[in-house]
Amino acid sequence: MTHSETPETMDLPLDPPLDAAEARVLGCLMEKEATTPDNYPLTQNATISACNQKSSRDPIMKLDPGTVGGALRSLERRELVRSEFGARASRYRHQADRSLELTAPQRAVLALLLLRGPQTGAELFTRSERLHAFDDVDEVLYTLERLASRDTPLVVQLPRQAGQRGERFMHRLCGEVDVDADVASGPASAPTPPASDIEQRLADLEERVAELESRLDDGD
Template identity: 35%
Template structure:
């Protein structure tokens, strides 16, 4: 790792805490004029239907409790305002030890969980300019070196990554969903010596199987999101039609 253990401030977080602090980072980058956030703004951001997975239905108590835990950990601070509702801001640059590009990537992973690097690049680019996969890879390598990012599948087409702020039982479940494939870091870029055909057959097959599993898992996740969004749209349409009839 690039940092000594004594320099590391971050630790694993509960799922509500991850959602709340992820919202703080997202809103700081995408709507800076409305940042820091009130408790109500945080609640709306945590429960919003876009750019979130899984969907949550938190209440004020959930968000308040999450803020209290995050404050004790040094990840969030309350801002003294002008006498109105208190506001909150994140301290993740220092808490995680990251730059603005790394934080954008971490925010997307906190808000949506495991995803392919292609999905991650497109989503993180709404917060910081990341032109392509070639620009994303050094960011991922840096986060991996800091222990903040995990490769759930071997690097390559359909590679899936996630953050390492999960609770241990959550991480075990996540690894199981992706075929129990766990990769600490990308494969070296240097070309290795050419092996014999016989010795190379089994590893190639294993890699292909792992990549296929990763692609299937990613497609299943996207399908679940699409079904959920369709249901939401239908509910909203039915509600709108009912109001017009009344």
């Protein structure tokens, strides 16, 4: 998609758009399907823990049970999430593949954009290892182009900012992206390096806590 196209002329993929809590919940369900398959689908408690992780999230959020529960119910009405009855607690799985017609690579990219906001192709490639095995950055960029070139685009490319090596991309599930405001905000921060060993251990610990909470919910 070229920058000459006018975002205002594009239909939104969701009407009404997702709010911040719905976007975080949907992104978490998409992520955990890949990273913790033994603990998927998620209970509401596990979903809350995933939403409030301090690693692999931007911005870091502190969503309460009522907000997450409301987001899950709203996403279920939109047919983006489906609930299933467990032994003691309902569990939730996303239906983004069907509702948004996503391939596995597209799901991985979209999940990262939902969880971390605008990112370059290189950042997405670095962060996607646990979600999908992309061969290289070019494959990520091809996936983004496919999402951006739909009749109703799911992704928009942001103009390159001064001092920035690559263009960033953002999802459109929360509404139209204000490209002019993004440019006016100034140069982006330096690209985020690969996760350190400590950061990865923190992510693993958070996922382990969510798994234990989920087992307690089901009385295992």
